[in-house]
Amino acid sequence: MIKFKTIGVLLRDSTQSYPIHYLKSLFEPLGAKLVVLNKHKHKPKRKLDLVIAMGGDGTVLQALDMLPNCPVLAINYGTVGFLTAGDRDDLTRLMERLVNNDYFLSERLLLRCDYQRKTVHAVNEVFLRSSGRMISVDVFVNGAKIRTIRGDGVILGTPTGSTGYLLSTGAPLVMPDANCFILDGINEYNFSSRALILSPDAKIRLHVQSLLPDQEALLVVDGNQVASLKEGEELMLTRSERRAQLIFFEENYFFHNLSSRLSWN
16 A cells, blocks of 8 residues: 655656646645656655656657656556556546555566666667668577577567567567566568567577678667667567566556557447
């Protein structure tokens, strides 16, 4: 059960109207302080007990990156919202359930990516792609080379990420509480290529074998480019010690979001 002392609010942008006054009127009588977060600063100075993210999945990812291990309640003010607990029209009902402790926490597996003596963590995926047309990447799992992927790039995602970039590659949809990683090539020059499901304890190494002249390998983490690599450089991917925590109110939220976002019904 979350103790509501300091609650952060992360907004998608300034073009929409957000119910900040309503949230203050709800939480301040309970002794909780509401703080509107600056999305351009990486981390607030004070410790937060909860973050309410108002936006789409991009806003949720930003909240999880800004405050690792802090519970996030996502309200959809965007377009897709696979990670959101409900839409803006349901805000009052969801807030009432929240303050009455009628919710549950969904813990998510994260990826750790080590490269060039640096470390980043991914909620959705790590994507290694060429700055131009094609890249060749050697893929090693637990020290053994399993294949070379030639195409637009290589993606390694979490179950949470199966509804992100991986969705557009045709990789399988995975329930968020599954413990696994999904490895796939992007637009491979190989018709026998398939997505591969890996153990969460697998140690994956991606080695940039070759690039076309005057091109680089771009490392993209949760949609943000973080580095460029040259031929011969590599990165290591393992299970992160961090866990993402998302608040939901219905046990079948994952299938509800799939049905509504993908128009299955």
